[in-house]
Amino acid sequence: ALNPQGKLVVRKLSDMREMYQDQDAAQAMLADNPLVYEVYNVVVPENEEHIQHCTTILYPGKVGQEYFMTKGHYHEIINRAEIYFCLKGRGLLVMQTKEGDFSTLEMVPGTIAYVPPYWAHRSVNTGDEPFVFFAAYPGDAGHDYGGIETEGFVKVIVEEAGRYAAIDNPKYVK
Ligand code: S6P
Ligand code: ZN
Numbered sequence: 001a002l003n004p005q006g007k008l009v010v011r012k013l014s015d016m017r018e019m020y021q022d023q024d025a026a027q028a029m030l031a032d033n034p035l036v037y038e039v040y041n042v043v044v045p046e047n048e049e050h051i052q053h054c055t056t057i058l059y060p061g062k063v064g065q066e067y068f069m070t071k072g073h074y075h076e077i078i079n080r081a082e083i084y085f086c087l088k089g090r091g092l093l094v095m096q097t098k099e100g101d102f103s104t105l106e107m108v109p110g111t112i113a114y115v116p117p118y119w120a121h122r123s124v125n126t127g128d129e130p131f132v133f134f135a136a137y138p139g140d141a142g143h144d145y146g147g148i149e150t151e152g153f154v155k156v157i158v159e160e161a162g163r164y165a166a167i168d169n170p171k172y173v174k
Pocket of ligand 2: 075
């Protein structure tokens with residue numbers, strides 16, 4: 001339970017099916033169109049005086065071997081940073097810059113993750129229960145899903161031999 005709950009954004013597989021590597025698996029799952037994640041946004045004015053804050057619930061699941069994930073984005077004002085705090089479950093914070101730097105951070109309850117200015121960020125549920133984290137970021141940051149929607153991140157996070165592995169994304173162009 002969140003208090004205040006905030007304004008709910010829902011992302012189902014149909015909202016992001018092109019973002020997964022295994023398009024045949026995605027197509028087959030569309031009949032059920034599973035819920036991938038929900039974001040509860042506390043509404044504050046979108047200017048630099050305020051701090052946006054929200055809680056993401058990313059459900060467990062995979063499309064083929066690739067774990068359920070958020071779309072991922074740069075901030076529209078690209079030098080705006082962000083802080084994540086993990087509340088529940090287990091996941092990976094995946095980050096990259098436009099120069100092709102790439103980094104991952106394991107998150108478990110209590111992990112505080114810092115997303116520095118200029119770094120795109122995506123979350124991946126590598127566990128078998130909902131991965132829940134709170135986020136706070138400058139009010140004017142905005143979201144740029146642009147290139148990530150078509151090319152994705154430098155690496156994709158898949159299950160290999162019972163654990164997660166980051167493998168090269170063939171669609172990624174620096
Ligand atoms: C906002 C922050 C998160 C994400 C949320 C969903 O700056 O990084 O609240 O919005 O986890 O991810 P996405 O990539 O769909 O916005
Ligand atoms: Zn963000």
